Structure formats: C-alpha cells, structure tokens
Amino acid sequence: KIPLETRYAQTAQWWRDFQNRSWILLSEVPNSAKAQEAKPQNHPLWTLSAHDLRIGVDSDGKNRFLGQIESVEIFRNKKDGTPEESLFSRMDLSPQSIPGSDSWNVADGWTMRAKLRLKDPTCWQRIFDKLTSGRQNGFLADVTPNGSLRVICGEETIFFDEQLPTDRAFELMLEFDQKGLFKVKVDGQELFFPESTSRVSDAFRITRGYTLQRYLQACAGRGNYAIKFNGSLFTIPAEGRPDYADYRRWGTGYWWQNTRLPYYTMNASGDFDLQKPLWKQYASLLPLMKHRVKKYFGPNAEGAYFAECLYFWGDVFPEAYGTTPWNEKDDPLQNSRWHKWEFVGGLELAFMALDYWEFTQDEQFLRETAIPLADEITKFFGSFYRVDPKTGKLDMTPSQVAETWWDCSDPMTEIAGLYAVLPRLLALEERFTTPEQRAVWKALLARIPPIPAWVDPEGTKRLAPARTFASKHNCETCELYCVFPFRLAAVGKEDAPIPFQLRFGGKKDAKETTSADILAWENEKAQTADHAQLMAYAKNALEKRWDHGAYDWRYDDIIMAYLGETESAKEYLITRSKRTCRDQRFPAYWAPPFSWTPDQCHGAVLMAALQGLIMQTDGEQILLLPAFPSDWNAEFKLHAPKNTVVSGTIKAGKLVDWNVSPESRRKDVRILGGTK
Incomplete structure (x- = not known):
C-alpha cells in the first residue's frame, strides 16, 4: 500500500512535469497608439450601423x-x-x-x-x-x-x-x-455577467482554452483505449436520455474523424505518452483488418483498411454495417452510405504514425507499428482499385469524400493521403525497410491519380473534393485535405518537390451537367503545378468553401493557419474560444452543436490551430511564426521532430527571443514572421 502522502506527492510531481513540457501563453498588445489618438467624435458602438434606435x-x-x-x-x-x-x-x-x-x-x-x-x-x-x-x-x-x-x-x-x-x-x-x-x-x-470580451481578453480566453483542453486530454489519455471524443471521462447524468450518466450522443464506439483530432496536438505539445493508447488500440486491430479484407474481397486481396466507425475490438457498428453477415450479402461492405467507401482513416493513422516517429525517433515504434500500419494500409488501395488503361493510374471508383460527397471518382481525401504517406515511406533509411516493400511503394506511387481540381461556375480554379463529385450530405471541407491533415499545400514548402500533378474535373449536377462535360473531364490531361499555383488553388477553395464554422470538429482554423491566413485564423480562434457550455462551470466543457459535452474535438482544433500560428514543421524543417498576428504577444515552448524543443518570446507579432535544443537543430529553423 502506497501512503497517501506519497501518492499525493507523485501525482503533484507528474502534473508539474506535464505543465513544464510545453506551453503557449498569449497576451494582447496594449493599444497605446489608440490611447494617444484624439477622442472619437462619437461612440464606436453607436456608429457601427446607420440605423436609428x-x-x-x-x-x-x-x-x-x-x-x-x-x-x-x-x-x-x-x-x-x-x-x-x-x-x-x-x-x-x-x-x-x-x-x-x-x-x-x-x-x-x-x-x-x-x-x-x-x-x-x-x-x-x-x-x-x-x-x-x-x-x-x-x-x-x-x-x-x-x-x-x-x-x-x-x-x-x-x-x-x-x-x-x-x-x-x-x-x-x-x-x-x-x-x-x-x-x-x-x-x-x-445581473451576473457571463464571460465576454468586455471582461476577459481574447488572448486570455484562447490561452485558457488551450491549457485546459490539454489538461483534459491528459486526464483521459492514459488509459487502455483512445480518448472518447463525445464526453471523454466526464459524462454526467443526462436527464431524459437512455443510460442516464453513461449516455453519449453518437454512442460508445470510435468515429475516426472525431477521435483523431486531440492526437494532432500531442506532438507539438510533447505529450507522446498520451498517444500510446491510440497506437495500442488501432495497431492491435491490424491483423483483424487484414483478415477482413481477405474475407470480403477474396484470398488474393491484400492490405487493410480501417472503417470510420469501429468499436475498440474492431467490429463495425451494426447501425452502419447492418445485421446481415458479410457472407450472406452481395456487397460485403457496410450498408450505410455515410462511410461505405470512406477509406481515408487508415491513411491518416499511417501519416500520424510517421509523424510520431519523426518527433520521437523511436525505432522500435517505427519497425513494429508505423511501417506495418502504413505498408498494409497503402497496399489495400493497390489491391482494391484497378488501373485505368487510358491513364495508367488507379481508377478510384467507387469512392466518396469523407461523409460529405458521394458518387465520386478520384477522391481528394485518399489521393492526398497516399501522396503524403508513400514518399515518406520511401524516404526512410533503407535499414528499416526491405527492397520488396520499397518496390511496391514506388510502383503504387506511380499509379496514384493526380490531385483533383476544378473550375467552378464563376471561373475560379480551386482544389476539388474529387475529380468528379456529386450528392453533398455533410459539411466537411474535405477538398482541402491536402492542406490539413496531409500538408501537401502549406506555407514554407516553396522549395519542396511536388510529387503529384493536378487534373481538372467538375461537379456533376443533374440539371446542368451534360454527357459532353463528363467526356471532357474523362479526357482532361493531368498538368503540373508549382507551389504558388497550388497555394492559390487552395486559398480559392478556402475562400469559396461550401461550409464555414469555428466549432466542434470543423477544422477551418487549422487550414487557415497552414495556409498563412493570419487574420482569418485569429478570428476563428477567438470565436471558437467563446463557445463554452452555458450549463457547465468548467470553461473547457465546450458546447458544440454536433457532439456531446465535454466535446474533445472543439478544443483540440483550437490547440492545433494555435500551435500552427506559432510553429509548423515539415520533415526536418521548423517554421516559426508562419501565421502569427501582429497584435498578440506570446511565450511558448513547443516540440519539433528529432526530439527538438523550441521556446521563445513573441512581442507584437515579432520573435524577440528564441532557443532551440539541441543547438544542432538551429540550422533547420526558418523564421517566416517578423523579428525584432
């Protein structure tokens, strides 16, 4: 039996060490210039509109x-x-x-x-x-x-x-x-005054949201299974709901699009221990996922895929799969169209595993988890889809783009994921891989279709959800998966090789799309694009995206940070930080419209976006201030690949002091924002 005093001391020390790993502390620049201006002729709030009262x-x-x-x-x-x-x-x-x-x-x-x-x-x-x-x-x-x-x-x-x-x-x-x-x-x-900008600064609220969300992730991230996005450990009695205190909207299983988000924050914050339950849970399912592919598609089928909706033991939700056994169905895939041909989750998992390797340099993890996952997941696509003899590329039909776009060909989500994962596998030191693996990866990379783009009805060239797409059902901004999560288009990549081409297609509209349009899309040739064009198409897609929002799992804020859209990212972070649950006293019990309180997606996006304003990494490259506002200050300590720690002080958007450890990594640091 451990004495209470010892347990208390050990717990307190753990949390001190946790807080010392990493931090971001924002403050706002005092507006001294405005203070010196002449008094305004009228109250600015009164003159915001020309309406009479x-x-x-x-x-x-x-x-x-x-x-x-x-x-x-x-x-x-x-x-x-x-x-x-x-x-x-x-x-x-x-x-x-x-x-x-x-x-x-x-x-x-x-x-x-x-x-x-x-x-x-x-x-x-x-x-x-x-x-x-x-x-x-x-x-x-x-x-x-x-x-x-x-x-x-x-x-x-x-x-x-x-x-x-x-x-x-x-x-x-x-x-x-x-x-x-x-x-x-x-x-x-x-009246009791709820929190508002009249009482609390935006910078304080964002800092508090970041700090408390990281605290919640630490509370829930050290068990046997991944963090539950819809309530975490802290579900409370929900009067009138089934199961009362155990109720969670969207159930007890794992939805990958939600589960992933807290884990995108943990490398930069140095919380590598909190990721172990995720890797244990999903990597342990790999043999079952491989077995499922062979059962569904025949003994010659290869690879593995992770369905969007899984229980921790690997079964697909019966609400999604249906209750008829696979061998009694004409189509062994799930019945629900919401995720039927959504295979991107495994590619994200592989991409994140390679990130974890880059940050930790854990060779055992690379050999036993990252490479086996990435190898089987990428192999699935070469087995599941057939090569189009006209193009020599995979004909990725049938497909869908996350939950949002159905009836697609060549989906942005899976194509961007393959272009993000395969070159990283090929870039690994040869001692970690076999010649046979490298040959398969190289051959598959050569068969991946181009990144999809389109010319919208207003004549704007922008990235597309798929080469052809129709039937919109949800509100994900998945045409920008090549920005987040896969970082093929992002600030600081001007000199990086682009391992893909673009191919223009279009949106199939039942009333307006003609057979000639479809034929033209089929015959459209792939074309090269430089970094400037790719960024322009991405920013056009961001500006003209179908859906907007700074809440729940919507990741607009992260995309804005990765594209260097400083003011937009700042605005979205401010809005996101204010969305606390009115019925809960703890400020990081967020109140999202989709999930269950306390929702883990909402705060995780805030964390990842704020990290992205201060630091982004790309391979060995460390990019500082890629999108940091000029009217904020910050103290920060963040982690980068190769067991690197970067700390610094930002004043009025300028980096006035910074350190990197080990010092040998200083040559890999690029400062994109202002300096003193």
Whole structure:
C-alpha cells in the first residue's frame, strides 16, 4: 500500500512535469497608439450601423415586443458614467423607431431604462435594437424564447441566466460606458455577467482554452483505449436520455474523424505518452483488418483498411454495417452510405504514425507499428482499385469524400493521403525497410491519380473534393485535405518537390451537367503545378468553401493557419474560444452543436490551430511564426521532430527571443514572421 502522502506527492510531481513540457501563453498588445489618438467624435458602438434606435422591433419589422412597454428613458452620460442629458422619454409605447437617434452624440456612453410587462415569453422579442437583423453591427437587448435576456454588443453575444419576471412589471436598465463596457440591471439588481470580451481578453480566453483542453486530454489519455471524443471521462447524468450518466450522443464506439483530432496536438505539445493508447488500440486491430479484407474481397486481396466507425475490438457498428453477415450479402461492405467507401482513416493513422516517429525517433515504434500500419494500409488501395488503361493510374471508383460527397471518382481525401504517406515511406533509411516493400511503394506511387481540381461556375480554379463529385450530405471541407491533415499545400514548402500533378474535373449536377462535360473531364490531361499555383488553388477553395464554422470538429482554423491566413485564423480562434457550455462551470466543457459535452474535438482544433500560428514543421524543417498576428504577444515552448524543443518570446507579432535544443537543430529553423 502506497501512503497517501506519497501518492499525493507523485501525482503533484507528474502534473508539474506535464505543465513544464510545453506551453503557449498569449497576451494582447496594449493599444497605446489608440490611447494617444484624439477622442472619437462619437461612440464606436453607436456608429457601427446607420440605423436609428428601435424599441420593441427589429430592422425587418419582426420579433416585436408582445407585452406592454410602460415607459422608456434614454440619457447621454457624463464622463464619469452617470446619466446627464435626457435624449428620449416617453410613456406607453408601441414598437417603433426613434427618428434622428442615429445622429445622437454619445461618445461618453449612454443609459437606457425601460419599464416592461412581459407577455408570452416563449419567442424572441426585441426591447432595444440598433443593428441590422442577422448581423452584429451594433447592439440589441431582447427576450429569448426561454424568458431570459440576451444582449448583443458588437461581436459579442451574451445570454443571461436569470429569468425575467412574468407576473409583474419590471425595470430593465443598460449602462454603456465610453470604453464599450456595460452593465445590465433588472429592478436595480445587476445581473451576473457571463464571460465576454468586455471582461476577459481574447488572448486570455484562447490561452485558457488551450491549457485546459490539454489538461483534459491528459486526464483521459492514459488509459487502455483512445480518448472518447463525445464526453471523454466526464459524462454526467443526462436527464431524459437512455443510460442516464453513461449516455453519449453518437454512442460508445470510435468515429475516426472525431477521435483523431486531440492526437494532432500531442506532438507539438510533447505529450507522446498520451498517444500510446491510440497506437495500442488501432495497431492491435491490424491483423483483424487484414483478415477482413481477405474475407470480403477474396484470398488474393491484400492490405487493410480501417472503417470510420469501429468499436475498440474492431467490429463495425451494426447501425452502419447492418445485421446481415458479410457472407450472406452481395456487397460485403457496410450498408450505410455515410462511410461505405470512406477509406481515408487508415491513411491518416499511417501519416500520424510517421509523424510520431519523426518527433520521437523511436525505432522500435517505427519497425513494429508505423511501417506495418502504413505498408498494409497503402497496399489495400493497390489491391482494391484497378488501373485505368487510358491513364495508367488507379481508377478510384467507387469512392466518396469523407461523409460529405458521394458518387465520386478520384477522391481528394485518399489521393492526398497516399501522396503524403508513400514518399515518406520511401524516404526512410533503407535499414528499416526491405527492397520488396520499397518496390511496391514506388510502383503504387506511380499509379496514384493526380490531385483533383476544378473550375467552378464563376471561373475560379480551386482544389476539388474529387475529380468528379456529386450528392453533398455533410459539411466537411474535405477538398482541402491536402492542406490539413496531409500538408501537401502549406506555407514554407516553396522549395519542396511536388510529387503529384493536378487534373481538372467538375461537379456533376443533374440539371446542368451534360454527357459532353463528363467526356471532357474523362479526357482532361493531368498538368503540373508549382507551389504558388497550388497555394492559390487552395486559398480559392478556402475562400469559396461550401461550409464555414469555428466549432466542434470543423477544422477551418487549422487550414487557415497552414495556409498563412493570419487574420482569418485569429478570428476563428477567438470565436471558437467563446463557445463554452452555458450549463457547465468548467470553461473547457465546450458546447458544440454536433457532439456531446465535454466535446474533445472543439478544443483540440483550437490547440492545433494555435500551435500552427506559432510553429509548423515539415520533415526536418521548423517554421516559426508562419501565421502569427501582429497584435498578440506570446511565450511558448513547443516540440519539433528529432526530439527538438523550441521556446521563445513573441512581442507584437515579432520573435524577440528564441532557443532551440539541441543547438544542432538551429540550422533547420526558418523564421517566416517578423523579428525584432
């Protein structure tokens, strides 16, 4: 038996060591320049839109206040924040605009007071409104469908927990000061203020999200199995749900597209021990995956693939596969079309295993895990798909692009994965591989189709989800898999050889696509592309992507960092950091729309994107400040390939001090951003 004091000391030491491995600490650059500017002529929040102030109605004439507006008073504030001159005062109002109010000068702030009596607090009802409906170019206060108060102030949206009175009249008061801070009072009682940019800086919130997400990953990352994305270890009683405290939306199995995300953060943070359960779980399934391929496709079939949805013992979810045994089906693959021909997960696993080798230089892992995984997974594609005699390349049909695009040929996801994995296998020292393996990899690489691109209806050349694609079903940005996760297109690769060509195809539209279009795509020749063209096509695809969002497993933020899109990545990180769960007190219990709280995808994307702003690696190359904002400071300590540690200080977007260990790696460091 270990004494309590000893256990406590060992635990405390483990966490100290864990925190000392790695960190990112952001702060915001004091805006001294603005402080020295002349006082603005009017309050910036008031002038965000040209609307007059409205009472009880929005800019579209909707969301009208259904109860009684007994009185409204609006005052211009003094410099000390107290009300001064009355700008508006009226009793018994109906919903209306206040003509000329847009020109009011409220540079020192203003106070709004309304006496209200609610009716039917089950729908949105405006109280004060000075913005364009659906945008955040001003401010508003309104009643939510659950009878509480919402305030929008510029880019910030605040939901207050307190219920507004329904059995009597009450007074609502909002006080805005000259700095944009504000207070909300109901019957003179100031409401508890949820977190907002008015109280907490963006840099602090992102730092806290990064630190606490890494803490959660450490809590859940040392068991026998990979981290569960939908609740981790911390599921709590879910009233009204089956299984109560054990309930998880999306079930008890592993979905690869979600499971992977925390592990993309762990090399840079130096958390190599937290990855061991992932490798143990998936590598232990490799014999079963090989056996499955031969059972499904015949004794001459080779390789292995990992289905998207697996239990930890290797079975596909019955909801996906169906309940009919494989040998009683015409098609041995799963019934569900959501992942039927989605084979990219194994390629990601192989790519991540090679990353782990590069960072740790663990030769045993390379020989026993990384190479066997990558060898069998790549071998599957050469066995499953046949060569098109017209092109000499694999005809990767049938296929799909993650869950999003069905009815595809030559999918970006799998093609990018093969181009990312095979050259890395061939680049390994020959002592780790056999001549037979290298010959197979080289032959397969020569048969991989070109990366897909297309010319969209507006005439823009951009990367495509597949050479031909149709039938969209989800919202993944999988046309950019060659950026994330596979880093074929990214900043700092200007001099790297491009091991592929591009081939233009198109989106099959039932109404507009003709047989001539399809024939033209079939006859389209592959063409070379330089780094500048590839980056341009990738940025076009990012700008014109079908879906957007800084939440849950959406990885827009990481793509932006890898493409050097600094301001977009910063904006998405700020938005992501604010999406905490209103019903949970712990700030890293994120509130995603898709998964289950505490969701592990949302915070993991935040971590990976923030790491990518400061440091990206490509082989032996270490790229510093590839996309770091000029109005942030940072202290950081991150890990790079070959057991390298990089630390430094960034001030106003410039690297003012940095160190690398071992010193021999200094020659491999490129600083892409500013220096002092």
